[in-house]
Amino acid sequence: MIIAFFVQLITLSYSQSCASSSQMDFTFYFVSGTDDWLVSPYHPSGTWAPIVINPGVWISMPDAPSIWDSSGCACIEIMTITRSFFLPIVPSQVNLYVIVDDYGTATVNGKGSCSMIFNINTLCDMTSSVLLGLNELKIVVTNSGGPGGLSYKLEAYLKVA
Numbered sequence: 457m458i459i460a461f462f463v464q465l466i467t468l469s470y471s472q473s474c475a476s477s478s479q480m481d482f483t484f485y486f487v488s489g490t491d492d493w494l495v496s497p498y499h500p501s502g503t504w505a506p507i508v509i510n511p512g513v514w515i516s517m518p519d520a521p522s523i524w525d526s527s528g529c530a531c532i533e534i535m536t537i538t539r540s541f542f543l544p545i546v547p548s549q550v551n552l553y554v555i556v557d558d559y560g561t562a563t564v565n566g567k568g569s570c571s572m573i574f575n576i577n578t579l580c581d582m583t584s585s586v587l588l589g590l591n592e593l594k595i596v597v598t599n600s601g602g603p604g605g606l607s608y609k610l611e612a613y614l615k616v617a
Contacts (some may be wrong), residue, residue, distance in 0.1 A: 490505060535597050560572050
């Protein structure tokens with residue numbers, strides 16, 4: 457009798473803690489890294505973005521490495537970084553966090569322009585810019601000399617109905 461009670465109690469507790477499919481939330485993360493495509497005057501045909509060591513003056517972003525390096529150029533350099541990503545359903549919210557050296561703009565699918573300035577973790581709401589399926593993040597950055605860096609983290613919150 458006592459064993460039957462505990463089995464029912466355990467089963468009841470477990471069944472109440474299981475989420476129904478209408479309550480299931482997923483978050484997709486896309487972060488800066490070597491999967492980003494970089495185009496610049498030094499790489500006119502493009503190349504995969506290298507990971508760079510933070511020189512200690514940039515703020516860092518957890519789980520998102522710094523990419524890009526202007527190779528110590530004492531010039532103004534403009535760099536375009538692109539990343540394709542796939543979303544299986546339309547997200548309820550999409551946040552893009554970006555840190556750049558020196559300044560830049562970000563778009564998703566050519567929409568939702570967001571501006572960033574040196575060494576500030578900028579939050580951009582890109583919810584209205586994303587589509588079901590394949591999407592493209594594009595960040596155009598300008599560095600006015602010395603090492604250049606960029607870190608980003610894109611979070612897409614999805615709810616399964």
